[in-house]
Amino acid sequence: MPPRIGAPSVPREQMGGAAGATVAVFAGGLTHIGPRSNQLLFDAIVDTGGILLSELFPGTIPQAHRFLLRNRIIAALASTVVIAQARQRSGALNTATWASELNREIYAIPGDITTPGNSGCNRLIADGKAQLLASYESVEDICHSQHAPAYPDTARSDTAGTVGQQARTQSSDTQERSPSDGLQERILNALGNQPMRLEDLHQTLMHDDATTPAVQDILTALGLLELDGMVEHTAGGVKRATGSG
Numbered sequence: 001m002p003p004r005i006g007a008p009s010v011p012r013e014q015m016g017g018a019a020g021a022t023v024a025v026f027a028g029g030l031t032h033i034g035p036r037s038n039q040l041l042f043d044a045i046v047d048t049g050g051i052l053l054s055e056l057f058p059g060t061i062p063q064a065h066r067f068l069l070r071n072r073i074i075a076a077l078a079s080t081v082v083i084a085q086a087r088q089r090s091g092a093l094n095t096a097t098w099a100s101e102l103n104r105e106i107y108a109i110p111g112d113i114t115t116p117g118n119s120g121c122n123r124l125i126a127d128g129k130a131q132l133l134a135s136y137e138s139v140e141d142i143c144h145s146q147h148a149p150a151y152p153d154t155a156r157s158d159t160a161g162t163v164g165q166q167a168r169t170q171s172s173d174t175q176e177r178s179p180s181d182g183l184q185e186r187i188l189n190a191l192g193n194q195p196m197r198l199e200d201l202h203q204t205l206m207h208d209d210a211t212t213p214a215v216q217d218i219l220t221a222l223g224l225l226e227l228d229g230m231v232e233h234t235a236g237g238v239k240r241a242t243g244s245g
Contacts, residue, residue, distance in 0.1 A: 022050035023077055027070040028062030030054050068094050075099040079216065080142050082133060083108040086120030093120045096130065101235055103198040103219060106130040107142060183213055183221045188230060188240065195236035 022045045026033050030052060033042060042052060055073065056066070071091055075081060075098035083106070086092035099106050108130035111118025124130035133139070190196070190204045198218070206212045213221075222238060225231040232241045 021048070024050070024052050025070055025073050025077070026052065026054045026056075026062070027066040028054065029056045029058040029060035031058045032061055034062070067091055071095040072098040075102055075104055078104055079219065080105040080107065082106075082139075082142075083121050083124060083130060085109070085111065085117050086124075087116055088119045088123065090120055093124070096124060100129060101233065103222060103233065103238060105142065105215060105219075107133040109133050183217060184225055184230075186210060186213075187218065187221055187225065191231060191238065191240045193240055195234045195239045197237040201238065 024033075024042065024045055028034075033052060033054075046052065053073070054060075055070075060066075068091065071094045075095050078099065081096060081099040081104050083092050083096055086096075086108075096106055096108075106124070106129065108121040108124040110122055110125055110132060113119075113122060121130070125132050133142075186205060186208060187201065190201060190208065196204075198215070202213075202215060202218060205218070222231060226233065229241055231238050
């Protein structure tokens with residue numbers, strides 16, 4: 001078995017096919033993927049339906065600052081980010097920062113306080129920036145199945161019309177409302193012109209005399225509101241978009 005360098009290669013090797021497709025994001029072009037000792041791992045990712053991803057031109061050489069930019073893509077692709085090990089200054093903590101700005105769920109695995117490689121995770125937990133992942137079994141609680149599309153495809157109509165008009169050309173009094181519509185209204189009522197962090201929004205929704213939504217449902221509703229131009233994300237959290245009322 002070839003050597004593995006760094007924590008990122010470990011989850012893919014240990015979880016095997018159970019985790020579904022794997023996405024590997026690189027800080028250089030795809031002609032400069034590395035480390036070379038992980039080439040068999042990269043081949044296995046592609047062979048099992050995963051992808052090797054880079055936003056850079058194929059010939060771009062990896063440089064230190066590009067790893068930090070790469071981390072924002074990793075955070076954006078994930079619904080939940082788990083920090084397995086991190087020093088006080090590390091790429092993993094940079095990924096956690098991006099994940100926080102994108103309102104992703106963040107978990108960290110605690111470790112021996114005398115080991116420098118655990119100090120970043122321990123600090124995330126102590127500062128309340130990540131939830132503690134205490135056991136391997138806890139992973140099952142945070143692995144979400146793929147969510148259903150907010151606007152499922154409907155069967156094509158045999159009647160004449162432009163492609164894509166089927167569901168959205170129905171009259172408003174007969175069109176079925178998405179289950180998240182009510183939650184979107186609650187979120188808009190809770191938000192103001194000042195940024196609000198996800199945990200604060202969740203706490204507010206817990207006390208508005210309605211059913212407490214799951215964090216994943218809040219994230220889905222926020223995504224739909226952002227697509228509609230109703231909310232916007234900032235470094236300090238999420239807020240009503242300018243001009244949205």
